[in-house]
Amino acid sequence: xxxxxxxxxxxxxxxxxxxxxxxxxxxxxxxxxxxxxxxxxxxxxxxxxxxxxxxxxxxxxxxxxxxxxxxxxxxxxxxxxxxxxxxxxxxxxxxxxxxxxxxxxxxxxxxxxxxxxxxxxxxxxxxxxxxxxxxxxxxxxxxxxxxxxxxxxxxxxxxxxxxxxxxxxxxxxxxxxxxxxxxxxxxxxxxxxxxxxxxxxxxxxxxxxxxxxxxxxxxxxxxxxxxxxxxxxxxxxxxxxxxxxxxxxxxxxxxxxxxxxxxxxxxxxxxxxxxxxxxxxxxxxxxxxxxxxxxxxxxxxxxxxxxxxxxxxxxxxxxxxxxxxxxxxxxxxxxxxxxxxxxxxx
Numbered sequence: 001x002x003x004x005x006x007x008x009x010x011x012x013x014x015x016x017x018x019x020x021x022x023x024x025x026x027x028x029x030x031x032x033x034x035x036x037x038x039x040x041x042x043x044x045x046x047x048x049x050x051x052x053x054x055x056x057x058x059x060x061x062x063x064x065x066x067x068x069x070x071x072x073x074x075x076x077x078x079x080x081x082x083x084x085x086x087x088x089x090x091x092x093x094x095x096x097x098x099x100x101x102x103x104x105x106x107x108x109x110x111x112x113x114x115x116x117x118x119x120x121x122x123x124x125x126x127x128x129x130x131x132x133x134x135x136x137x138x139x140x141x142x143x144x145x146x147x148x149x150x151x152x153x154x155x156x157x158x159x160x161x162x163x164x165x166x167x168x169x170x171x172x173x174x175x176x177x178x179x180x181x182x183x184x185x186x187x188x189x190x191x192x193x194x195x196x197x198x199x200x201x202x203x204x205x206x207x208x209x210x211x212x213x214x215x216x217x218x219x220x221x222x223x224x225x226x227x228x229x230x231x232x233x234x235x236x237x238x239x240x241x242x243x244x245x246x247x248x249x250x251x252x253x254x255x256x257x258x259x260x261x262x263x264x265x266x267x268x269x270x271x272x273x274x275x276x277x278x279x280x281x282x283x284x285x286x287x288x289x290x291x292x293x294x295x296x297x298x299x300x301x302x303x304x305x306x307x308x309x310x311x312x313x314x315x316x317x318x319x320x321x322x323x324x325x326x327x328x329x330x331x332x333x334x335x336x337x338x339x340x341x342x343x344x345x346x
Contacts (some may be wrong), residue, residue: 044076050088051101053081054186056128056203057238064264066279073256084156103160104236104319111338116244118340121258121309124237127221129161129201137198138216144172151180153188153200161201166326204296224303236315254343262309273298310344
């Protein structure tokens, strides 16, 4: 994919397995054992929704499931955790699931390559990532341009964090060809702590834990001030896509799915932090400091999560421009047809 093909991808042994998700067409998608099936607890119309297993991405979806918002709108939503947004999109395009929730850049790249998909609801308005050094390289790497000649960890080539990194490198006048990208899956914490990579894109609580270990934060896109400085403002992030050919038959279902997610987003504003944490699957937060997680949710929920699932077209255009700057979309690519604004408020 563009300049990324020129770099070595370091793929470590992990406990992430590959298994088939079968629904009409056989499609391989990397799913997280123990988390690949998160069924609802009440009856309703069964639908499957795949998304990456990054912690902050999944919160509105798990809150909607656990608090019964999906069920109240007549849906039994099975949440399928995949290893990165590209795996979730692959599952959608191949017919393995009904919907995919991914970062917008993943959907845009798929659409630009001919995937017949439409995005109709949003659940995030800032990238859920921060660019941070390893503790041992904090003094060597003091800015984004210093990443030249270094190895930087990302979840996967073409994923949201990789796209964001390419954009930040371009803004810093850094040569992306001089950066080696290490693809490490969704959890970079230990790789950074142990110095296996010199910098990386992380979410919370990894960011806070790395800061406590002496790491330097280069850009925190989860912070409104940094987002304004580096991205120019809100930056459409997580959202839900469907196969375009099924919109006519799924329209009512899509409206109900969007309503369930919007109820969750609004409810998150009022929920106690510990209530949000309790909505998350135990497998996802095993061994985690849940008090810290609750503190982080209290800190970030207003900046990261919108109160409505209505797509912000201006914010979406900002993402498209960043992908063109980063080389992941050709300069003349038109992705305006990806967005379907008729479902929410239509």
